[in-house]
Amino acid sequence: MRCLSPSPKAWIGAASLLMVAASPLQNSSPAQNSPYDIVIVGGTVVDGAGAVPVRNDLAIKNGRIVAIGRFPKATGTEVIDATGLTVAPGFIDVHTHADDIAETPRAENFVRMGVTSVIAGNCGGSALDVADALAKIRRDGVAINYATLIGHNTVRRAVMGTANRDPTVAELAKMKSLVWRAMADGAVGFSTGLQYVPGTYAKGAEILELARVAGNAGGVYASHMRNEGTQLEDALQETIRVGEMAMCRVQISHLKVDSPSRWGSSQRALALIDAARARGIDVEADQYAYTAASSSLSIRFPSWALEGGQDAIAQRLKDPETWIKIKNDMRGLLAERGFSDLSFAVVASYASDPSLNGLSMKQVAQKLRRSDSLDDQLESARMMMLNGGGSMVYHLMSGDDIERIMRHPQVAIASDSSVLPFGDGMPHPRGYGNNARVLGEYVRTRQVVTIQEAIRKMTSLPAQHFRLDGRGLLKPGYAADVTIFNASTVADAATFERPHAYAVGIPYVLVNGVVVVRKGEHTGATPGQVLANTVANK
């Protein structure tokens, strides 16, 4: 639903919020015979700060939580009976690719797993014109709150294309000015995606210079690091050094160990984060709760082969000698990481031939070449790259690493997902299920973390690190972003085979005091706000 025809409720919510700022007369609104707009009664409140759950009621007025205690039902214009349910702050997902939220403003996959705020622009990819992107979201209306980072790959591509070299002095100055512009326009930080073209060609000095610009404007530095397996510790050191030298907060994106040959090294990675924090560097991380990752097919190719855009890539893949070199590099990369072939790689979305969606590269090779040898798998990957490439799901993590990372107090829960149009392609199921999976699988079934700790990792922890003031806690004065779930039944329903399935056991979600999910269904309301950095303009 777009802004021209939002539900009446969305308008009421937005209007009340404006009135709060403008005039005390809002109290005399004729519709308000009760002191509160909404009371949530009978639930067990988990505050987001990590306190043990307590039985309490919540009162909401003008988009904000105004009181927590015990209230008669008659005190609310609307009463939500949360008997037997858990009442938590709305979940904050700081690692998303929800950059195109204006195209799918209901953001149903997010809000139906309890997410009320997202941060987009991760892994180096964002809108270049942040002012324009935020204006469009403000104008059209979206269901959940939205903030963005400014992406390094976006900025570098705008200035240098996909060149595999250092920037000139003038190019670096131009990139810095673009990062500054984005921060002044409301970006909440700077992101890198150092495994992707063209970010992968950037050295530390360039990243430091750009992160410093964002840091000076109050922004966080969020990094999809150069390596997440065989050189995980080196990559972490590089990222932490940026935070140390640029004096900015650091977010390690989707922390994982993505190589079987290095499984278990999450212990050393977390120790590096602890050591940095002990030195006063504000480093945190986020993770999603799945043993499979999602990325492009191209990430399996050596980065030197990806320079210069599709034509240049095709030329290399078509040249027999160069292709042999690429193939050897790919074999070497696989062996180093502990893989014997590409059976861990499953096609998620391949536009040129959707019949391959859902097949592993081993199955793709069997289908296309009547042989599933490693060589035929690599030849199939080459053919797919020549036809535009595709997006993949990679099964490459160990459950032990995921649990160890989840137990770390400075690791937030984040999906790494985009806004998913229902039924479209074969996306990673995390986009529908991540938060629900943590609450169902990791809290209730495996008991890896307590419910209050899991909620803290989804709310106040990321809110504070990304400076989303007034969000992430159930506390008077805070925005009424509220997720109400059944702790006994909450679960992810999306699987790798059937990813398009909404999370279950989350009957109510409120965004800025407006009900967006009621009895498990999306109301069509679009009360989301843009959460913009304001430090740069002070």
Ligand SMILES: [Zn+2]
């Ligand atoms: Zn990433």
